[in-house]
Amino acid sequence: MLNPQWLRSFACVAELGGFTRAANQLGLTQAAVSQHVQHLEAQLGPLLIRRGRQFELMPAGAALLDYYNEVEASHKRLQARLSDASVDSGEVSLITPGSVGLALYPLLLDLQRAHPGLVIRHRFAPDPETRAAVLDKRYELGLVTLRPDDARLAAEPFAEEPLELVVPAGEDVKGWADLERLGFIDHPDGQAMATRLLARHFPANPGVLSLPQHGFSNQVSLILEPVARGLGFTVIPRHAREAFAQARAIRVIECGAPVVDTLWLIHRAEWPLSSRAIWVLNEIRRMQTFSRRVVID
Template sequence: MMNFQWLRTFTVLAELGSFTRAAERLGLTQAAVSQHIGHLEDQLGPLLLRRPRNLELTPAGIALLQYGKEVEQADQRLKVRLADNEAENGEISLISPGSVGLSLYPLLLELQEANPGFAVRHRFAPDREVLDAVLQNLYELGLASFKPDDPRLTATPFSEEPLELVVPANENVQDWSDLERLGFIDHPDGQAMAGRLLGKNFPRNPGIRSLPCKGFSNQIGLILEPVARGLGFTIIPQYARQAFVRSEAIRVIEFENPVVDTLWLIHRSEWPLSARAQHVVDYLKARISS
C-alpha cells in the first residue's frame, strides 16, 4: 500500500519543482524530503530527473502525480460527505439519464444557491452506468428508467416521463406519410423510443427504419436543434423537450395512446439515505411534480 505521507511529499515537490521549497511547505528537512522520494523510487523506479535549475518528471512520475491528485480529490470528497449529516450541509451526489438530468441539474443548483453548505456532484449516464455507480458507492442517489432487481438496491418510483413526438412548430402529423415527408432525427435511444411510441399509434406502420434519416446527435441537449430548424422530427422524453430553450420553434404531437415510463430512484439497500439526500429527494419530487 502506498505511504500517503510520501505521496504528499512527492506531489508538493512536483508542484514546486524544488526540494528546498517543498521542505519549507511541508515543514520537513530537505533530507526528509529526499528520503521520502527515495522510498517511492525504490517501489516504483525513477520518478524525477534532477536538472540544475528544475526537476523533470519521468513517465512513472507523471503517473504518480496524477494518482496523487486523484487521492487528494477523493480525500476532499470524503471529508465533505462525512463532515456532518445535517439536512442542509454536505455533498449531494446524483447520477441520472440525460433527459431528466437536464431538468434536475438546474433545480439542484437552485437548491445549492439557497443552501451554500451543499456541494452538488451530478453526472449524466445511461441506465447501466447509473446502477454500477450506485452499487460502487460513487453516487448516493441514482435515477433509472427501469426497476433494477438487484437486492443491493432499493428502488422507489420518482416520477413519470412520457415519450413525445416532436416536430417543427409549423408542421403537423396526421398519418405515416407526414413522417415520411419530414424524416427522422435519430439519437442513441431514438429508434427504440420511436418503435414503442409509433408502434402503439400507427399499428400497421412499416417501421422506423423505413423512414428517411435526416440526422443524428448523441448530445441530449442538441437533439431538438435540427427539429427546431425544420429538418425533421424526433421522439424524445418529455423532460428533454421541456429543457429545450427554443420551445416556440417546436411542436409536440399528442397521441391517443401515450407511452409513459416510470423513473426509479435508487440507492443502496444496506444503509438509509443521509438526511441531506432525503431532503434533496423531497425537494426534487415537489419541484418536478409542480
C-alpha cells in the same frame, strides 16, 4: 504512527507560544508537555530552538505542525460525514438519464445557491453506467428507466416521463407519409422510443427503420436542434422537450393515450440514504416546477 497526545501537546505549545500556557490549556503538568515534545524530537529530530522561555520552530517543527493541522482537518471531515448532522451542507451526488437531468440539475443548483454549504455533483449517464456507479459507491443516488433486478440496489418510483412526437413548428402529422416526408432524427434511445410511441399512433406502421434518417445526436440537449431547423422529427421524453430553449420552433403532436416511462430512484440497499440526500429529494418534490411530474408515494 505518532502518538496523538504528543502531537496535541506540541501543537498547543506552537499555538500558545510556551510550555506553561500549553500545559494549562491541556490540563497537564509542564513537565508532561515537555516530555511529549522530547519524545517527538527523539523520533523526528530537533523541532524547536529554545531561547529561555521563548522558542522558534525549526523546519522539522513547521512540517510537523502542518501535519498535525492536516490530521485534525481530516478528522473533522470524517466526523462530519459519520454524524450526518447537517442536511443542508456537504456533497450530494446524483447520476441520471440526460432527459430528466435537464429538469433536475437547475433545481439542484437553486438549492445550492440557497444553501451555499451544499456541493452538487451530477452526471448524465445511461442505465448501465448509472447502476454501476451506484453499486461502486461513486454516486449515492441514481435514476434509471428500467427497475434493476439486483438485490444490492433498492429501487422506488420517482417520476413519470411521457414520450412525445416532436416536429418542426408549422408541420403536422396526419399519417405515416408525413413522417416519411419529414425524416427521423435519431438518438441513442430514439428507435426504441419511436417504436413504442408510433405503434400506439400508427398501429399498422412498417417500422421506424423504414423511415429516412435525417440526423443523429447523442447529446440530449441537442436532439431538438435539427427539428427546430426543419430537418426532421424525433421522439423524446417530455423532460428533454421542456428544457429546449426554442419552444416556438417545435411542435408536439398529440398521439392519443400517452406512452409513459417510470423513472426509478436507486441507491445501495445495504445502508439507508443519508439525511442530506433525503432532504434534497424532499426539497425537489416540493418544487412546483417539478412536483407535478414526480411520483408521490
